[in-house]
Amino acid sequence: xxxxxxxxxxxxxxxxxxxxxxxxxxxxxxxxxxxxxxxxxxxxxxxxxxxxxxxxxxxxxxxxxxxxxxxxxxxxxxxxxxxxxxxxxxxxxxxxxxxxxxxxxxxxxxxxxxxxxxxxxxxxxxxxxxxxxxxxxxxxxxxxxxxxxxxxxxxxxxxxxxxxxxxxxxxxxxxxxxxxxxxxxxxxxxxxxxxxxxxxxxxxxxxxxxxxxxxxxxxxxxxxxxxxxxxxxxxxxxxxxxxxxxxxxxxxxxxxxxxxxxxxxxxxxxxxxxxxxxxxxxxxxxxxxxxxxxxxxxxxxxxxxxxxxxxxxxxxxxxxxxxxxxxxxxxxxxxxxxxxxxxxxxxxxxxxxxxxxxxxxxxxxxxx
Amino acid sequence: xxxxxxxxxxxxxxxxxxxxxxxxxxxxxxxxxxxxxxxxxxxxxxxxxxxxxxxxxxxxxxxxxxxxxxxxxxxxxxxxxxxxxxxxxxxxxxxxxxxxxxxxxxxxxxxxxxxxxxxxxxxxxxxxxxxxxxxxxxxxxxxxxxxxxxxxxxxxxxxxxxxxxxxxxxxxxxxxxxxxxxxxxxxxxxxxxxxxxxxxxxxxxxxxxxxxxxxxxxxxxxxxxxxxxxxxxxxxxxxxxxxxxxxxxxxxxxxxxxxxxxxxxxxxxxxxxxxxxxxxxxxxxxxxxxxxxxxxxxxxxxxxxxxxxxxxxxxxxxxxxxxxxxxxxxxxxxxxxxxxxxxxxxxxxxxxxxxxxxxxxxxxxxxx
Numbered sequence: 001x002x003x004x005x006x007x008x009x010x011x012x013x014x015x016x017x018x019x020x021x022x023x024x025x026x027x028x029x030x031x032x033x034x035x036x037x038x039x040x041x042x043x044x045x046x047x048x049x050x051x052x053x054x055x056x057x058x059x060x061x062x063x064x065x066x067x068x069x070x071x072x073x074x075x076x077x078x079x080x081x082x083x084x085x086x087x088x089x090x091x092x093x094x095x096x097x098x099x100x101x102x103x104x105x106x107x108x109x110x111x112x113x114x115x116x117x118x119x120x121x122x123x124x125x126x127x128x129x130x131x132x133x134x135x136x137x138x139x140x141x142x143x144x145x146x147x148x149x150x151x152x153x154x155x156x157x158x159x160x161x162x163x164x165x166x167x168x169x170x171x172x173x174x175x176x177x178x179x180x181x182x183x184x185x186x187x188x189x190x191x192x193x194x195x196x197x198x199x200x201x202x203x204x205x206x207x208x209x210x211x212x213x214x215x216x217x218x219x220x221x222x223x224x225x226x227x228x229x230x231x232x233x234x235x236x237x238x239x240x241x242x243x244x245x246x247x248x249x250x251x252x253x254x255x256x257x258x259x260x261x262x263x264x265x266x267x268x269x270x271x272x273x274x275x276x277x278x279x280x281x282x283x284x285x286x287x288x289x290x291x292x293x294x295x296x297x298x299x300x301x302x303x304x305x306x307x308x309x310x311x312x313x314x315x316x317x318x319x320x321x322x323x324x325x326x327x328x329x330x331x332x333x334x335x336x337x338x339x340x341x342x343x344x345x346x347x348x349x350x351x352x353x354x355x356x357x358x359x360x361x362x363x364x365x366x367x368x
Numbered sequence: 369x370x371x372x373x374x375x376x377x378x379x380x381x382x383x384x385x386x387x388x389x390x391x392x393x394x395x396x397x398x399x400x401x402x403x404x405x406x407x408x409x410x411x412x413x414x415x416x417x418x419x420x421x422x423x424x425x426x427x428x429x430x431x432x433x434x435x436x437x438x439x440x441x442x443x444x445x446x447x448x449x450x451x452x453x454x455x456x457x458x459x460x461x462x463x464x465x466x467x468x469x470x471x472x473x474x475x476x477x478x479x480x481x482x483x484x485x486x487x488x489x490x491x492x493x494x495x496x497x498x499x500x501x502x503x504x505x506x507x508x509x510x511x512x513x514x515x516x517x518x519x520x521x522x523x524x525x526x527x528x529x530x531x532x533x534x535x536x537x538x539x540x541x542x543x544x545x546x547x548x549x550x551x552x553x554x555x556x557x558x559x560x561x562x563x564x565x566x567x568x569x570x571x572x573x574x575x576x577x578x579x580x581x582x583x584x585x586x587x588x589x590x591x592x593x594x595x596x597x598x599x600x601x602x603x604x605x606x607x608x609x610x611x612x613x614x615x616x617x618x619x620x621x622x623x624x625x626x627x628x629x630x631x632x633x634x635x636x637x638x639x640x641x642x643x644x645x646x647x648x649x650x651x652x653x654x655x656x657x658x659x660x661x662x663x664x665x666x667x668x669x670x671x672x673x674x675x676x677x678x679x680x681x682x683x684x685x686x687x688x689x690x691x692x693x694x695x696x697x698x699x700x701x702x703x704x705x706x707x708x709x710x711x712x713x714x715x716x717x718x719x720x721x722x723x724x725x726x727x728x729x730x731x732x733x734x735x736x
Binding site: 326329334340352 | 393677679680690691692693694695696697700702704706707708709710711712713715716717719720722723726727732735
């Protein structure tokens with residue numbers, strides 16, 4: 001299969017949800033991170049996700065997003081047909097979103113394999129990504145729930161991990177392994193052990209699975225959800241009354257962990273420059289030399305470099321048109337937006353979420 | 369003399385000039401620091417200067433400012449008569465400004481004693497200030513050029529110093545001393561020696577002197593300037609053609625230093641909570657407990673406290689209506705204005721001037 005060919009029968013599902021509160025104030029409730037060009041790449045994360053997937057699946061794509069974001073998604077992806085965007089009336093976490101996509105796709109193509117790839121992740125190695133997806137599809141066609149497991153580059157505590165099991169020895173999927181177990185986000189010592197052992201991969205939440213297989217696995221623990229999802233898929237007018245009754249649950253808990261325990265999950269390990277841009281520390285490490293402010297080796301700018309004037313300073317600055325002047329400050333994260341300014345450090349970047357929570361508690365939701 | 373009585377024959381001269389570039393972006397070329405309420409006191413520095421002087425001199429006041437600021441000065445001090453504000457066509461430093469005031473005042477009152485007090489300084493002890501001015505006036509009536517010398521509270525390197533000479537032993541001015549010498553801003557070791565010796569006072573640029581005495585002293589080194597200033601005072605229409613020919617020079621160099629060398633300068637030492645608010649480090653130390661953000665002992669806010677949300681942070685934040693969120697940052701100076709944001713530390717606060725210089729070099733004068 002060449003690099004430009006579509007992968008037979010593969011449908012890309014793009015869950016475009018999540019508030020990205022740890023990336024406030026760039027990411028907002030009404031304008032979440034997938035709609036933004038966080039990395040200065042010239043395209044939003046959603047659009048970059050489309051660009052990455054189009055060579056693999058052509059028009060076989062389904063974006064599942066919140067009703068509040070449907071117009072923005074369609075505006076950023078005008079090449080998608082009417083049926084390629086599904087709007088959830090309310091957020092129900094990842095299982096209902098991906099499950100609904102599966103129920104819709106099995107009606108369009110009973111042999112459909114879906115690959116679920118979040119709208120707000122970054123992958124820099126598209127060749128490696130295609131290779132991993134191709135292997136995953138081979139395994140999915142054999143009835144596996146397949147996850148792409150990222151080879152860790154550092155002892156991250158912000159991701160869940162996957163413990164590798166036996167080689168599967170399947171032709172066309174030479175790197176495929178059994179998943180022994182999904183494990184929760186570790187503390188840093190545990191993360192170091194995982195990294196040193198070489199037996200763990202990051203759980204990036206990328207799943208490749210037959211649409212009908214996914215619903216079958218879901219049905220083992222949540223048969224009522226499968227019924228609900230198939231009801232909506234067969235008659236979209238039922239969305240309004242059925243969707244609110246569906247359990248809010250992540251695909252990891254609903255399907256991946258129980259299926260792993262039953263020995264039905266495979267993993268294709270991959271080193272593909274993946275990141276979920278969980279916070280500003282993560283975003284800072286993603287920015288390349290292009291973002292470095294001329295004459296200031298340690299200072300990276302998102303936005304216009306002419307907005308920043310600095311003396312002896314380093315860190316990450318996101319601008320929005322106002323001048324930002326820095327003197328003698330080190331390793332700061334500065335995010336300047338029209339109505340809110342954030343100043344923190346990479347080490348404290350996770351706590352941005354608490355600012356959003358406090359603003360919400362204080363009734364200042366217009367700022368969240 | 370009671371605390372509410374005016375001091376006979378004393379005229380307050382208020383030089384309202386200087387760009388305050390080290391307080392950028394609060395202070396701007398077109399809106400210098402004396403027009404701002406930097407300390408959150410509820411009145412601008414200029415207005416606070418008026419409030420401090422009015423009990424001493426009543427309506428005997430003269431503000432000398434740049435033509436560009438005349439309207440703003442009159443708007444902030446509407447109680448002043450038309451003749452109480454003099455506009456310089458171009459900046460010529462402090463000697464021509466105060467000298468012109470002297471030339472104007474000697475025509476109004478040949479016995480006039482003028483006290484020159486900058487529009488952008490802070491004095492917290494008004495009782496001590498009155499006492500120092502009263503003693504100074506006694507000495508000025510004897511023909512002295514009198515300066516009020518501030519008792520140093522720390523080894524400041526940002527001020528010039530005054531070396532004390534012999535007690536003058538003048539009735540009505542018990543603390544008056546001869547000035548042996550004015551010395552330039554010292555390095556920190558020298559400043560420490562000055563502080564320990566007890567024989568030095570800060571030169572706060574506050575002079576009390578007979579109007580005619582000042583012109584006589586000025587005439588010894590700059591007779592042509594005296595002629596020019598008296599020409600303008602007698603016919604204000606000559607301002608336009610004469611002012612541009614006047615030498616640009618500070619009163620310290622033009623008069624105070626030569627007069628000290630000639631043994632004609634007296635000093636009245638005073639501890640009056642004086643500060644020239646030279647930079648944000650200085651401003652930070654001036655803000656009292658009122659400015660502390662509730663629940664954040666080390667964090668002081670200029671502007672609305674509700675504009676700041678913080679976790680584990682300390683420093684100084686000046687807001688202008690946008691939300692400022694701080695997480696885990698220590699000892700920062702953050703100044704947020706409509707079109708420019710400054711982030712620095714107290715230790716680097718002097719370098720704000722360099723940012724303004726760079727913006728000027730880059731042709732971005734609209735931001736300066």
